[in-house]
Amino acid sequence: MTYRPRPVSGFPEHLPEIRMAELQMLDRIRATFESYGFASIETPSVEELEVLLAKGETDKEIYTIERLQADENAGGESRLGLHYDLTVPFARYVAQHFNDLVFPFKRYQMQRVWRGERPQAGRFREFTQCDVDVIGIDNLAVTFDAELAAVAMQALEAIGISGVTLHISNRKILNGFLQGLAVEAADRVSVIRAIDGLAKLGTEQTRAMIIAGCKRPNAAEIADKCIALAGIAGEREVLDQVRALGVNHDELAQGLGELHEVLTHLNFLGTTNAVANFSIARGFDYYTGTVYEGRFDDNPGFGSVVAGGRYDDLAGAFINKKLPGVGISIGFSRLFAKLLQDKEITTTRRSPADLLIVLPSEERREQMLTTAQALRKRGFKVETYHAPQKIGKQMSYAEKKGIPFVWFPPFEDGNGHEVKDMTTGAQTPAEIDTWKP
């Protein structure tokens, strides 16, 4: 009986040529993270359910795991669930290994995560995230907020993504601004939510929501100020436009100061595609200072390509230490799926090999293999053909796999090696010790 396999909704897999492009991108992201000194960690795919639920709220998206043939004696073990992001496992990791880590602790983590979503077009249930964070003890310099922004934007550049702008704000600005306008703490949430939705909702609806939310006699005036604030975006100079709105509050001033420092530092780092944008609030995540969101300039509807921010206390649920940090995450699978859909992944290679060495005759097998080993020692990736079939057939294998060069060992003693460039068709003499593409 043959069981005909089918793709499982939400769990993508790729053909080798697509995987090759994916792997190259992941390598480049990793190299960028490491170039700033971030260290790799990986955590198990599962956490105890208590850990996953420590923040609450997300229980609907968790996959639990169960042994198919669980026995009665297995009691007393905690239930385990697949992690749904890399932040909770990271917080648990830092708490658990606190004494063995050097702070500021800079780590990146590129792993699969799982969400127990109902199957739905375009929704992944398994996907890869690339997270990069730095954590301090008690405090952490705001210059790290700039470093994290720079590393994320450089990672995008490294994988050939252009036309993304990083929009940066600081939670303290909106919070301080609303306090300066005497909006009650309880009402600020809905006002911030309205401002956060400005791009989607438009000015009129946002204005109405702010007025409904802030419950003040001068609600209309507050809404105007908020919409004016949310409309400000640009280089460092625009911070003055915020000040010109005439709202005064210590937290606002502090937020503007931090944002200025971040933008200055980014300027030193040569990151040009980053702007202040006061409509950015990053929903109701745990962020407390800097927040960022990278969006396609010509496709804002895609949402955030990268996103992150500053948080006060990473691991408070797990350890009695104050561990502030700043981090940013690249939603890799979603981005890769977009590139695939837009046909921006061009793939011709189905083998990583630089070269295919043909086998002219059985007598040349030893020579083919020693040639292959010598070229591998020189760092080349080499396939050898397995049988002395017609040369045309062997070359067609190279062509089908997209191997860019075909190497011909001498067909007769006394002759030399030759290499054919499959792109240009040129065939030239080659030496094992010196050949280069």
Next chain:
Amino acid sequence: MTYRPRPVSGFPEHLPEIRMAELQMLDRIRATFESYGFASIETPSVEELEVLLAKGETDKEIYTIERLQADENAGGESRLGLHYDLTVPFARYVAQHFNDLVFPFKRYQMQRVWRGERPQAGRFREFTQCDVDVIGIDNLAVTFDAELAAVAMQALEAIGISGVTLHISNRKILNGFLQGLAVEAADRVSVIRAIDGLAKLGTEQTRAMIIAGCKRPNAAEIADKCIALAGIAGEREVLDQVRALGVNHDELAQGLGELHEVLTHLNFLGTTNAVANFSIARGFDYYTGTVYEGRFDDNPGFGSVVAGGRYDDLAGAFINKKLPGVGISIGFSRLFAKLLQDKEITTTRRSPADLLIVLPSEERREQMLTTAQALRKRGFKVETYHAPQKIGKQMSYAEKKGIPFVWFPPFEDGNGHEVKDMTTGAQTPAEIDTWKP
């Protein structure tokens, strides 16, 4: 309330310095696989339960996944389980993408797999395997059996594992040998099982098991022949010792011929640590020809470091095609755990950075950052210090993270850059454009 996290039995995780060593090893294994032209694939972590159970028998080890808050409407979906090896997913992948693959299809796959074991000392429930296989349609040259052996042994060498010998046999040899001795098909299984256990059981017990198993009047004579066969190990010459046992059968002759070809080919490839060993049967896996098992010479009790073999038909359960292949697997996590336990992983670096650039004063921040970016462009991994603290404190950070060089920007205009080698203590002038470690 603080929930104190604890390690979950069977799900290992590592400190950054250990992870760095692990990542380096995985990189080297991957580079070795690619140097022979094997292409990366990854499959989802889950398969439909029907796929996982297509081979039967292993159901006890499967973890199924369930949404924590499954709703009533989710009916009609297949149950999903985490894959317990990379062979079943690979078979499903080849069947599913058959028309889009180029054969012989050479792939490697380095992924986590899960076994729903009860927690037990040293038993992993999540671990990484490194599998490499080649698949043909209808037939596949036996020279690939040698290539797979060579690539696995070269991968071990690349990660610094020495003292491993690859023991090679061919299923056809034992099968043909027993047929030549007129052992019934039904009895061969228990005889092969006995021979497979020779190293563990010793000669006497193996002999008794063979006699009990083969149910022939001349059982003692058969047992002697089998034990003689199982005792033969060595270079190609030992094939003659097998022939000298005087047992004749076509399948035996064919197996010896194939083994000779594999050993010859391995010799051409320069793989010296491989021998014929006729006690190798690889249990009752699906192997049909070549079988291999790599063992530590001075620690045979560790079991197989790498193992694999030739199979007739990879994906028969999923597609109506005959797809013979040969593959080998490195049980990476188990090997890495042994190296850790034996203190063979030496780690001093907790950051991938080659350099830490110190910040002498706030005024030097821009210079520090532009220096960092210039060095990163040259391919170096660079951390910058975040605050103009005492130089001793900044250097101590480099020391604690194991960063090998500390870079001093000029403390005053007109002076030059200097670099301190943290190992030797030597401090020398350095140019951004030309410095090398």
